[in-house]
Amino acid sequence: MHQKILEILEKDSRISVEQLAVMLGASEEEVAAEIKKMEANRTILGYHTMIDWEKTKRELVTALIEVKVTPQRGIGFDKIAERIYQFPEVTAVYLMSGGFDLTVVVEGKSMKDVALFVSQRLAPMESVLSCATHFVLKKYKEHGFVYGPEEKDQRAAIWL
Amino acid sequence: MIESFINERVKGIKPSGIRRFFDIAAQMEDVISLGVGEPDFTTPWHVREEAIYALEKGRTTYTSNSGLFELRQEISRYLEERYQIKYRPQDQILVTVGASEAIDLAIRAVIQPGDEVLIPEPSYVSYSPCVILAGGVPVPIPTSEKTEFRITGEDLASCITERTRVVVLPYPNNPTGAIMERHNLEDIAQVLREHNILIVSDEIYSELTYGTKHVSIASIEGMYERTLVINGFSKSFAMTGWRLGYVAGHPALIAALTKIHQFTIMCAPTVSQYAAVEALRNGLESVTKMHEEYDLRRRFLVHGFRKMGLECFEPKGAFYVFPSIKGLGMSSEEFCDRLLREERVAVVPGNAFGDSGEGYIRCSYAYSLKNLEAALERIGRFVKKVRKEKNLE
Incomplete structure (x- = not known):
């Protein structure tokens, strides 16, 4: 059951326990307990709202930075990754295969903001060998959600 | 005037x-x-993309009357894997313009004026008009909530006359959501064995059963020869607008249906057929x-x-x-x-x-x-x- 709960919550975390229970054919208590368990063991890390900030006055620039680093003996990339993800500007860090080591996603108010973060915080770190910053120009889809207006139902109201 | x-x-x-x-x-x-x-x-996007590819490659001609052989092979494989019913792609499967065309063909190919066609009700609205257009007489078999809108052998037996030629089996059912499970099918099969009645089984919702798998009446002992199984891509693959269905059955019956199909329709839409091949191969x-x-x-x-x-x-x-x-x-x-x-x-x-x-x-x-x-x-x-x-x- 927990797999199903997660699949539903991933799409809509605001769904009520009651509705979840109805849809899964389980009791509310069971579902609530299952969710609590998954929150406790950090299977569910948190609940997040998808926002199209373009629709608001807030300025937001997102950049993807390719980072090459020297891994450290014994701990590999984890230590350096941690030192990077502690910055609040950093919204995601991934260890990559291929031509570079870490993808670091950074958000800032302006390009200058982000550029300063890279030049003053990220690049000077001891194990960081190089950074290549790519600015996001337009977001089309994130976490399975497509930006922009909702597709209208094309179907007639009644059809047998 | x-x-x-x-x-x-x-x-x-x-x-x-x-x-x-x-x-x-x-x-x-x-x-x-x-x-x-x-x-x-x-x-599904991969199906739509396959159709775009077919267009790019210029696959815009007719196909064979019966439909792309490749598609019939996939349908054959699908019906066997999914419902344990075997049909040869060569002469037992006809690709149609939606299951709707298949229903019309099935009725028209077998009904003589005055023949009665049994139709469980409530059910989808096209069976009766098809029967009337073919000169037949639609005879409803009313069902009720008491039997969860299934028909029983008893219901069936009470509606059979000498003129009964076909029984339509519209399960899983639109509008009730009823299904016929194996034991329900066995029950009506017992009655049908004693009569010379053809079954037109509209199984367009076969992928959509809950808690139990769909059983085709063609897989019930003694029913295979006398059943035309109708299915399609509209409901299961969300492909209503592509207008693509099919009918499978005895080669002699399929040949009769194909005769009407080749003169009235020629062949089902070609691009849709290529899309359907992709749907059956990778869409499950x-x-x-x-x-x-x-x-x-x-x-x-x-x-x-x-x-x-x-x-x-x-x-x-x-x-x-x-x-x-x-x-x-x-x-x-x-x-x-x-x-x-x-x-x-x-x-x-x-x-x-x-x-x-x-x-x-x-x-x-x-x-x-x-x-x-x-x-x-x-x-x-x-x-x-x-x-x-x-x-x-």
Whole structure:
């Protein structure tokens, strides 16, 4: 059951326990307990709202930075990754295969903001060998959600 | 004057009773609908992409009358894997313009004037007109909630006469959501073995059963030879607009159906056929995903109706629930008419699917949860109001 709960919550975390229970054919208590368990063991890390900030006055620039680093003996990339993800500007860090080591996603108010973060915080770190910053120009889809207006139902109201 | 040109058979077909709902609903804004009989999902992207590729490659000619051989091979494999029924792609499968064409062909190929065709009711609206156009006589087998809208051997036996030539088997059922399980099929097979009656089994919703797998009557002992199995891509793969279905059966019957098909249709749409090959090869995962989603919505909707105090049997197939409004002192049509005008929710009166559907409404869950939730709220408000009005509380 927990797999199903997660699949539903991933799409809509605001769904009520009651509705979840109805849809899964389980009791509310069971579902609530299952969710609590998954929150406790950090299977569910948190609940997040998808926002199209373009629709608001807030300025937001997102950049993807390719980072090459020297891994450290014994701990590999984890230590350096941690030192990077502690910055609040950093919204995601991934260890990559291929031509570079870490993808670091950074958000800032302006390009200058982000550029300063890279030049003053990220690049000077001891194990960081190089950074290549790519600015996001337009977001089309994130976490399975497509930006922009909702597709209208094309179907007639009644059809047998 | 002009009307005199129209033949008696066409005149004999009653216009759909719910035509006026179409018209009212079409003029309203802000209608929340549970009235549609097609998936809300779009065709899986890989299937659409395959169609684009087919167009790019210039695959724009006719195919063979029976359909692309490649597609018939895939259909053959699918029917065997999924329902344990074996059909040769060479001469036992015909690709049609939707299951609708297959139904028409099946009836036309076998019905002689005056022949009776048994049709369980409530059911989809096209069987009767097809029978009438072919000069046959549609004979309803009424079903009820008592048997969860299934037909029994007894029901069947009581409707059979010397003129009975065909029985239509519309399961999983639109509008009731009823299914026929193996033991139900065994029960009617026992009756059919004693008669020379052809089965036209419309299995278009076969992928959409809940809690139990669909069983085709063709897989029941002694039924294979006398069954035409009809299926298609519309419901399972969310491909309604592609107009693609098929019929499988005895080579002699398929040859007869193909004769009509080749002179009236030529072949099913070519691009759709290429898309369907992709759907059968790589689309079953999407089918499962959609099925899971329908199942969640099904439980949600049944629960919603029961919570407002309407009796609602648990449908095990298709994507409809069929709650009873018998306790509210009004006909299905009146209910639907008022619901549309007063709360702007479109549902379909049960009697649109035959007299035995009176007292019920068909609500589709081929809609997003958000939409279902909003519709339930409005219907609940309406039911409350009606109860108050009629002192039914």
